[in-house]
Amino acid sequence: MDLTDRPLTLTADPALAGLRVLVTGCGGPAGVAVVQELAALGAVPVAADCDPYAAGLHLGHPAVLLPFADAADYPERLLAAAVAERCTAVVVTVAEELLRVAGREAEFAAHGVAAWFPAARAVADCLDKWAFAGRIGAAGVAGPRSALGGPEDLPGPWIVKPRAGRGSRDVHAVDDPADFPTLLRRVPEPLVQTRLTGREFTADCLIGRDGTVLGAVPRWRSQTRAGISTRGTTFTDPRVDELVAGLAAALGLTGVCNVQGFLDEDGPARVVEVNPRFSGGLPISLAAGADLVGQYLRATLGLPVHAEALRAEPDVTTVRWFAQRTAHPAPVPALAH
Missing domain, CATH: 3.30.470.20 (ATP-grasp fold, B domain)
Structure with a gap:
């Protein structure tokens, strides 16, 4: 929700009017935002999540439960849900789910469901912060100096974070090197970066x-x-x-x-x-x-x-x-x- 009026008046897109679109990850703010925006555009969002009490499932739109992203049959269940709900397209808002469905657009299209999934390598490199540091470093993209497992010779101050994680969980700012022994034991697969x-x-x-x-x-x-x-x-x-x-x-x-x-x-x-x-x-x-x-x-x-x-x-x-x-x-x- 926002306290500002949108500077541009949002009008329904005739090309999207009435289209049923399945949206995953509706227990998070991204999924909820996409559901609300699709409704404002004139589409019919179908909210999906693995939690029956996910907020986005209770906004008055059609809703369906999905398994967790690591379920062996997650891609098949996602496609089956889209087909059962007569959806024209699917929007995946959870990165771990994207990793499971990458490369399967043609399979969805064969059942009449449009999808746009990023390449598995791109998703994996974004989820793995150490791999990400390597890819952008090799390409000359500006980012923080990074080391896996400890500060090595990185100049401080520092940030310690999990190699795989989301949001601000287990992310710590470090000013005193004496804090490293405790944090490196506490943070799973710690990645250390010079603080920008x-x-x-x-x-x-x-x-x-x-x-x-x-x-x-x-x-x-x-x-x-x-x-x-x-x-x-x-x-x-x-x-x-x-x-x-x-x-x-x-x-x-x-x-x-x-x-x-x-x-x-x-x-x-x-x-x-x-x-x-x-x-x-x-x-x-x-x-x-x-x-x-x-x-x-x-x-x-x-x-x-x-x-x-x-x-x-x-x-x-x-x-x-x-x-x-x-x-x-x-x-x-x-x-x-």
Whole structure:
């Protein structure tokens, strides 16, 4: 939710009107944001999650339960749910799920379900922060110096984080080297990085199938809770555009992603990590007028993407907060095997 009126009046896209679209990960803010935006665009979102009490399953839209991403039959269950719910397309908002369905677009298309999944290598390199550091380093993309398992000769101050993790869980700032022995035992597969200076930002991006950056909306991370932006202000800077283009080439990224990094007054934009999915702070970019959800769905369906619809107004500040909804006592029914 936001405290600003969207500067561009959102109207339903006739090409998307009435289309049923299955959205996964509706227990998280990204999934909820996509569901709400699809409804505003005139589509019919079908919310899906592995938790029967996931918030997005109780917003008044059709809903279905899925297994966890690590279930042996997850790809088949996802496709079966989309077919059973008469969906024209599927939008996956969980990176671990994307890893399971990568390369299976043709299988979905054969059943009448449009999908756009990034390449498995790109998803895996975003999930594995050590692999990510290696890929961007080899490509000459600016990022923090990194070491696996300990600080080695990295200059401080430092950040210690899990090699695989999400949000701000088990992420620690270190100023005193004496703190390393305790943190390195506490954090699973610790990755140590030199802490970047400057102002922190996130960019919500849409990258074409050929690697062309179709749209990138940077916003300052003015306030975060559990790693998710709750207050942000959109801005423009060509250095962010250059960074996103470099990352798309280095990682082979396509589709939606969000880039997290830092900007100093001088020098290039530097990346900390990339998530190959819609971000939890997506409503900030949407509030600034960037039709990231609608244009992504158009591209998924093979329709032309309108570049002008991906432009966002700069200097739009959005404040987001949490709301409550009482779930129906009966859980959402699971899809039959």
